[in-house]
Amino acid sequence: MKVLNVVKIGGNVVDNPESLEKFLAMFNSLEGPKILIHGGGILASEISARLGIETKIHEGRRITDAETLKICTMVYAGWINKSIVAALQKIGCNSLGLSGADAGTVPAKRRSPKPVDFGYVGDVNPAEINSGFISSLLGRGITPVFCPVTYDRNGTLLNTNADTMASSIAIAMSHHYYTRLVFCFEKRGVLSDPEREDSVIPLINSQGYRRLREEGIVSAGMIPKIDNAFAALSSGVSEVCIKHWSQISHNGGTTLKI
Amino acid sequence: MKVLNVVKIGGNVVDNPESLEKFLAMFNSLEGPKILIHGGGILASEISARLGIETKIHEGRRITDAETLKICTMVYAGWINKSIVAALQKIGCNSLGLSGADAGTVPAKRRSPKPVDFGYVGDVNPAEINSGFISSLLGRGITPVFCPVTYDRNGTLLNTNADTMASSIAIAMSHHYYTRLVFCFEKRGVLSDPEREDSVIPLINSQGYRRLREEGIVSAGMIPKIDNAFAALSSGVSEVCIKHWSQISHNGGTTLKI
Numbered sequence: 001m002k003v004l005n006v007v008k009i010g011g012n013v014v015d016n017p018e019s020l021e022k023f024l025a026m027f028n029s030l031e032g033p034k035i036l037i038h039g040g041g042i043l044a045s046e047i048s049a050r051l052g053i054e055t056k057i058h059e060g061r062r063i064t065d066a067e068t069l070k071i072c073t074m075v076y077a078g079w080i081n082k083s084i085v086a087a088l089q090k091i092g093c094n095s096l097g098l099s100g101a102d103a104g105t106v107p108a109k110r111r112s113p114k115p116v117d118f119g120y121v122g123d124v125n126p127a128e129i130n131s132g133f134i135s136s137l138l139g140r141g142i143t144p145v146f147c148p149v150t151y152d153r154n155g156t157l158l159n160t161n162a163d164t165m166a167s168s169i170a171i172a173m174s175h176h177y178y179t180r181l182v183f184c185f186e187k188r189g190v191l192s193d194p195e196r197e198d199s200v201i202p203l204i205n206s207q208g209y210r211r212l213r214e215e216g217i218v219s220a221g222m223i224p225k226i227d228n229a230f231a232a233l234s235s236g237v238s239e240v241c242i243k244h245w246s247q248i249s250h251n252g253g254t255t256l257k258i
Numbered sequence: 259m260k261v262l263n264v265v266k267i268g269g270n271v272v273d274n275p276e277s278l279e280k281f282l283a284m285f286n287s288l289e290g291p292k293i294l295i296h297g298g299g300i301l302a303s304e305i306s307a308r309l310g311i312e313t314k315i316h317e318g319r320r321i322t323d324a325e326t327l328k329i330c331t332m333v334y335a336g337w338i339n340k341s342i343v344a345a346l347q348k349i350g351c352n353s354l355g356l357s358g359a360d361a362g363t364v365p366a367k368r369r370s371p372k373p374v375d376f377g378y379v380g381d382v383n384p385a386e387i388n389s390g391f392i393s394s395l396l397g398r399g400i401t402p403v404f405c406p407v408t409y410d411r412n413g414t415l416l417n418t419n420a421d422t423m424a425s426s427i428a429i430a431m432s433h434h435y436y437t438r439l440v441f442c443f444e445k446r447g448v449l450s451d452p453e454r455e456d457s458v459i460p461l462i463n464s465q466g467y468r469r470l471r472e473e474g475i476v477s478a479g480m481i482p483k484i485d486n487a488f489a490a491l492s493s494g495v496s497e498v499c500i501k502h503w504s505q506i507s508h509n510g511g512t513t514l515k516i
Contacts, residue, residue, distance in 0.1 A: 047332075050309050070337055074305075078336020079328055082407060082415055086359045090413035096361040097335075101344045103354040103400055133398075140394070142361055149340060155348035157340055 004138070004177035005034040008166035010185045011041035013245050014080055021087065023184070023245045028093045030249060033138040033177070035169060036095075037146045038084060039162040044068075044075040064119040064159040072159050073099075076147040084145055095143040100150030101157060105130045106165065108150035108158050122150045122158025124165060126235065129172035167228040167237070174236035181237050183225055184245035189254035190226070192217055205257045206230060229256045262396070262435035263292040266424035268443045269299035271503050272338055279345065281442070281503045286351045288507060291396040291435070293427060294353070295404045296342060297420040302326075302333040322377040322417040330417050331357075334405040342403055353401040358408030359415060363388045364423065366408035366416050380408045380416025382423060384493065387430035425486040425495070432494035439495050441483055442503035447512035448484070450475055463515045464488060487514045 088095040100106030108122025148162035170181040189200035243253025346353040358364030366380025406420035428439040447458035501511025
């Protein structure tokens with residue numbers, strides 16, 4: 001089975017043109033077929049603020065009303081996605097930007113408005129992903145670049161968590177490829193001491209993860225990322241790693257095992 | 259040779275959700291492979307105004323500075339393009355939104371800054387269009403939906419006139435298909451009397467066009483559209499028509515002939 005790298009890159013890198021350029025060069029150096037999923041960055045919040053659109057938060061999570069959906073779609077599917085595609089084309093990586101609506105690649109279901117109505121937010125079922133079309137792009141040497149926007153098959157676009165999008169796509173592609181999922185962010189991996197960059201935990205299995213959570217070592221922001229990672233491993237993805245974006249083509253970071 | 263419809267739809271339709279829905283239903287009813295190219299609409303100007311970005315115009319033409327390019331890319335490639343794709347998916351048309359950067363479909367050359375620097379504006383050479391990839395999408399039953407954003411192969415996105423984009427794509431595709439180019443807008447065709455909607459000129463050939471221009475019958479806004487139409491006809495496109503967006507699946511409008 002051919003190896004496929006599915007790489008998620010967060011907003012912090014997307015927001016910094018120099019980091020982004022360096023990251024994309026490293027991403028491009030990965031051999032074989034690859035898929036990039038990018039997050040949103042702070043541009044959406046910036047534009048919202050400049051337009052006077054209030055950011056509504058419930059228990060730390062953003063509520064996507066109609067205006068916010070428009071801004072997210074403009075920023076994620078428009079500026080960020082096309083800037084990344086143009087930058088990859090420049091360095092010889094034939095990329096194609098996609099939202100989940102394009103070619104029906106990633107349909108989603110709008111999250112139930114109860115107990116909390118998060119608005120235009122979509123959850124993805126990996127079984128519904130159009131992995132055949134994505135494979136056909138990879139087979140032509142094209143690198144798909146996904147933004148975290150999906151759709152509900154009924155004409156409505158939906159905002160989707162980029163980590164979830166990455167793990168769902170990795171799960172769907174694991175039927176066709178030996179799939180490696182890499183979450184890139186601004187830390188060197190999962191840290192046992194958030195103050196010390198050299199405290200990377202090299203390997204976490206599900207037992208170990210339970211212990212880390214009980215001891216409060218894994219931070220709140222890291223929990224959904226690791227949950228996504230284990231969901232991916234238990235659904236067919238062969239390897240999952242969490243690492244600094246500058247280490248994408250190197251060893252290191254935190255490897256997750258069931 | 260198989261028939262391909264290449265349809266350009268202007269901003270006025272894009273701005274009105276009801277008109278857009280009706281238009282897309284009619285577009286979807288066209289048999290066989292088809293490509294849609296959409297314009298920008300007033301949303302870009304609206305967002306620019308709300309963000310306090312000054313619109314610079316030189317002799318009636320917009321100058322695309324860095325901020326304006328960002329807005330255009332957000333609005334055209336983001337909100338408008340993905341909304342159209344989601345709306346087409348809803349009615350069973352498997353569409354895929356593209357900027358010219360995606361899969362290197364439509365490279366462009368930044369317009370010379372002399373005599374007037376129009377900023378990030380790109381002109382397209384139809385010979386450089388990746389018609390092979392576009393054909394492969396059509397062959398899979400996918401309908402490409404292009405926004406008027408291109409790129410310069412050197413990492414920079416460019417704003418491109420949507421009429422020019424449509425005629426360039428039609429020219430490139432005419433090597434693979436019997437290509438019909440349809441410019442849809444809010445008039446019923448080229449009018450001999452702009453005050454009378456029933457004064458549609460059914461057929462214009464190049465001689466007739468010269469006369470209409472000399473007599474001042476063709477309005478300033480119509481001239482680039484007709485110029486694009488004749489350029490397309492003399493470069494391989496089989497039929498070109500200018501008509502109201504509601505007549506796309508009917509006869510009528512103005513047909514152009516060399």
